[in-house]
Amino acid sequence: MSIIPSFFGGRRSNVFDPFSLDVWDPFKDFPLVTSSASEFGKETAAFVNTHIDWKETPQAHVFKADLPGLKKEEVKVELEEGKVLQISGERNKEKEEKNDKWHRVERSSGKFLRRFRLPENAKVDEVKAAMANGVVTVTVPKVEIKKPEVKAIDISG
Incomplete structure (x- = not known):
């Protein structure tokens, strides 16, 4: 337990903690920010954190996507118009209980989509x-x- 109170609230950051890598977001609880904007941020975080390698061998193109914690039922691999490979899915947010006290949230949740x-x-x-x-x-x-x-x-001659 910290002896310095967190005036900025939230469970993600503590601006007084010199070891915290989180940054205080002054607009986090701003009333004019709609829930769709915050959902967009969550989806973007999941999108950015989906790392994919693409290598070409003499026989094939091989794509490898790191999707820790996901089941194959939560991932879609599709071809659009026979030209575009699409890998998508969704990481679900962990359910919060009333008595839980979160100290850090670093794992992203939301939808991700990559196209090649x-x-x-x-x-x-x-x-x-x-x-x-x-x-x-x-x-x-x-x-x-x-x-x-x-x-x-x-050649004759």
Whole structure:
């Protein structure tokens, strides 16, 4: 328990704590800020925190998304118009009890959405997705580019 009271309230920050990385938000409880604006901020936080790697191998494009704490039922992998890979889902906010006292809230909640335009060499009919240990792996095979057949011609003379 702190001997210095928190005049700015809230459960997220304490401006008097030199070790706190949280920043006081002067507009947090401002009456003109609508709930949709605060929801947008939460969704943006979840969106920003969804880290995805995209690598290209000789056989495929491989996407890996870190989604800790989510079940595969909470994640969607979709193709839009056969050209855009979309990975989306939602992290639900933890239920608050009356007697709970939060000291820090750093895990984001809300919806997230990431979209990637696939290159022309993607085989969109053979896309596969798997999830293990909080990581979604989407594999998009590539069309094999056939090298033109070269025929050697003998030179006479």
